Amino acid sequence: MNTRESTFLLQAENLVKRYSTTLAVDHVSLYVRPGECVALLGPNGAGKTSTCEMLEGLLTPDEGTISICGLGYARNRREILELIGVQLQETQLYKKATVRETLQLFASFYRSSEDLNGLLSATHLNNLENRRLEALSGGQKQALYIACSLINRPRLLFLDEPSAGLDPEARRRIWALIGQVKQSERGIFLTTHYLEEAEKLADRVAIMFEGRLAAQDSPAGLIRTYCPGAVWGFSLDASAETLSAQRDYLKLHLPWLHHGVETQGGCELNSLEASKQIQELTVVARQKSIGVHSLYLRQSTLEDVFLKLTGRRLDETHQRH
Ligand SMILES: Nc1ncnc2c1ncn2[C@@H]1O[C@H](COP(=O)(O)OP(=O)(O)O)[C@@H](O)[C@H]1O
Ligand SMILES: [Mg+2]
Numbered sequence: 001m002n003t004r005e006s007t008f009l010l011q012a013e014n015l016v017k018r019y020s021t022t023l024a025v026d027h028v029s030l031y032v033r034p035g036e037c038v039a040l041l042g043p044n045g046a047g048k049t050s051t052c053e054m055l056e057g058l059l060t061p062d063e064g065t066i067s068i069c070g071l072g073y074a075r076n077r078r079e080i081l082e083l084i085g086v087q088l089q090e091t092q093l094y095k096k097a098t099v100r101e102t103l104q105l106f107a108s109f110y111r112s113s114e115d116l117n118g119l120l121s122a123t124h125l126n127n128l129e130n131r132r133l134e135a136l137s138g139g140q141k142q143a144l145y146i147a148c149s150l151i152n153r154p155r156l157l158f159l160d161e162p163s164a165g166l167d168p169e170a171r172r173r174i175w176a177l178i179g180q181v182k183q184s185e186r187g188i189f190l191t192t193h194y195l196e197e198a199e200k201l202a203d204r205v206a207i208m209f210e211g212r213l214a215a216q217d218s219p220a221g222l223i224r225t226y227c228p229g230a231v232w233g234f235s236l237d238a239s240a241e242t243l244s245a246q247r248d249y250l251k252l253h254l255p256w257l258h259h260g261v262e263t264q265g266g267c268e269l270n271s272l273e274a275s276k277q278i279q280e281l282t283v284v285a286r287q288k289s290i291g292v293h294s295l296y297l298r299q300s301t302l303e304d305v306f307l308k309l310t311g312r313r314l315d316e317t318h319q320r321h
Helices: 003-007 048-053 073-084 101-108 115-120 138-150 168-181 195-201 220-226 241-251 255-261 273-288 302-308 316-319
Strands: 010-019 024-031 037-041 062-070 085-088 156-160 185-192 206-211 212-217 231-238 259-265 266-272 291-299
Touching: 010 048, 010 316, 024 037, 024 048, 024 062, 024 185, 024 212, 037 048, 037 195, 048 156, 048 185, 062 073, 073 085, 085 138, 085 168, 101 115, 101 138, 115 138, 138 156, 138 168, 168 185, 168 195, 168 316, 185 195, 206 220, 206 302, 212 220, 212 302, 220 302, 231 273, 241 255, 241 273, 255 266, 266 273, 273 291
Parallel strands: 037 185, 037 206, 085 156, 156 185
Antiparallel strands: 010 024, 010 062, 206 212, 231 266, 231 291, 259 266
C-alpha cells in the first residue's frame, strides 16, 4: 500500500460537469479517509447525483481528477470496481428474483465476495431471503440495495440518498444499518437532502448548493465556524400597526438587533451572547411597556448553517424543485 492509498480512499479535485447549458457541478473537491463517513448535503438539483456518479465512475467529468485508493478510472477501472460498493437503483434489478438470488447474482460479478448468510443477517434480510423483490417494502428494498453494495466487501461505499422517500421509522432502520456498516477502515460517501441524516451519520458534511460546495467540515465544526453560540428569538405582543414602531425603538436601544433576521412579529438571532442580550431586551422592553412573548433559545443546528451559507432553508429549497 503506498502512502497516498493509506491516506485517502477517495480524492477528487475540481470536478466539473455540464449538461448543455446547465453547470451541474462547478469545481467540486472532496475526499474520504479510511473510517470516515462523508455526506454531500443539498437540495434537489444541487448536483449531488452528478457528483456521486462521477466518483463511482459512471459519468465522465468534463474537468477534474478522481483517485480511488490511489487509482484512476482511465487506467484501473476494473481494480476500482473491486474496491467500491455502489448502491443500486431500483430499475437495475429483476423484480421476480428473490432476495437471495439477487445477492447471488451480484456476488458472481466479483472476484471475492462476502458470506451470503452473514450479509443477510447483518442487513436484517435473513427472514426475507426467499421473498421476491416485488413483494418488499420500500425500507426492505433499500436494505437490499445496501446489501448488494456490500457484496464485494468494498473499502469505499457510495450511497445516493439511501433513505429518500422512506417513512421515518424505515429511515431510522436504514440509518442504524449504515451505522453498522461503518467499520474501522471502510469509507462511506453518501448524498442526502435530509439534514438529520447528515447530522446522524456523517463525520464530515459537504454542503452543496447550485453546483458548488459552500463548506465542508464536521457537523460540530460547521456550527462552530458559521453559527457559533445559540439561536434565540422572540416575538412582540403587538398589533400590525404598532409592531414596526416597537421594532424601531428596540433597534435604536439594542444595536445588536441589526444582526438579526426579522421574523413574523419579532426577530431571530444567532449569537454568542444570547443570555446577556435576552436580559437587555427585557429591560428595554419593560421601559417602554413593550410586550415580549414566545421567547426561545436553542442550540444552533446544521439547518442554521445551511441558511447562513445559502440564504435559504433546506426544506424551502427542496420544495421549490
Ligand atoms: N442527464 C441530464 N441532462 C440534463 N440535465 C441534467 C441531467 N442530470 C441532471 N441534470 C441537471 O443537473 C442539475 C443537477 O442534478 P443532479 O446531479 O441530479 O442533482 P441532485 O442529485 O442534487 O438532485 C439539475 O439542474 C438537473 O436538472
Ligand atoms: Mg440526486
